[in-house]
Amino acid sequence: MAKVHPNVAVQEQPSPSSSTIIASGEEELLTVWRKSLLFNCHGFTVFDSKGNLAFRLDSYSSSSSSTWSSSRHADLLLMDAAGNPLLTIRRKRMTIALSDQWIIYHGDSSTPLLSVRRRRRASKGAIAHVTPMSSSLAMPEEGYVVEGSYGRRSCAVRDARGEAVAAVSRKDSVGDDVFRLVVKSQQLGAALGMGILIAIDEMFRGGNTSLLRRTCSA
Numbered sequence: 330m331a332k333v334h335p336n337v338a339v340q341e342q343p344s345p346s347s348s349t350i351i352a353s354g355e356e357e358l359l360t361v362w363r364k365s366l367l368f369n370c371h372g373f374t375v376f377d378s379k380g381n382l383a384f385r386l387d388s389y390s391s392s393s394s395s396t397w398s399s400s401r402h403a404d405l406l407l408m409d410a411a412g413n414p415l416l417t418i419r420r421k422r423m424t425i426a427l428s429d430q431w432i433i434y435h436g437d438s439s440t441p442l443l444s445v446r447r448r449r450r451a452s453k454g455a456i457a458h459v460t461p462m463s464s465s466l467a468m469p470e471e472g473y474v475v476e477g478s479y480g481r482r483s484c485a486v487r488d489a490r491g492e493a494v495a496a497v498s499r500k501d502s503v504g505d506d507v508f509r510l511v512v513k514s515q516q517l518g519a520a521l522g523m524g525i526l527i528a529i530d531e532m533f534r535g536g537n538t539s540l541l542r543r544t545c546s547a
Contacts (some may be wrong), residue, residue: 431528
C-alpha cells in the first residue's frame, strides 16, 4: 500500500478557481490509483510526485457490484484533496450515436471547458479528440488528439504538432489499477489532464482488454 499512497494526510485548501485548474510550471507527475479510499465506493485516488493526496473521485454504486460499470452515466466529480469540486465529467447523449461524447465542466457548475469525443474508428492510433469549449483555456482551437491504448496504460494526449501534453504509462509492480500520468502544466494542467483521463476511462470501461483490441489498439 505504501507504494501507492505514501502520504494521505489532507490539508485544508481554498475553493477552486480557474487558476487551480489551469496550472503553471513545467511538468506534473501523478500516481493514479483507480480506486476510492472510501468504503463501498468506486473512483480514483491521485497522488503528486511527493506522495501527497492531490485529487480524488468517489462514486457510490447503486448495486453491490465490485465494478464501476453500475455507477456509469452519472455525473462524475473530480475533487481536490480537501473535497472541493474541481471538474464535473458528464456524458452527453447524442441523438444520432455516431460517437460518444463527454463534457468536462468547471467545478460543479454548468460552464463547459472541454469536449472529449470518442473516435468510433481509430485512425493511426487515435482513440479520441479533445476540443476546447472555453476561451479561458490556454490550448489550441483545434484541440488535442488522444493516441495509443488506454487498456495497456500506454497513451498520450497530443497537439497538432504531435507533441505530448499528457501521457499515461504503467507503474512497475503495482498492477493495472495503478499507473502514472505526466501532464505539461503550462499547456494543460493536472486537473484537466485527470478530467480527460476519467473521460477516456469511461469510454473504454476502465480499459477492458477485449474491447480495446477492437477499438483502440495502437
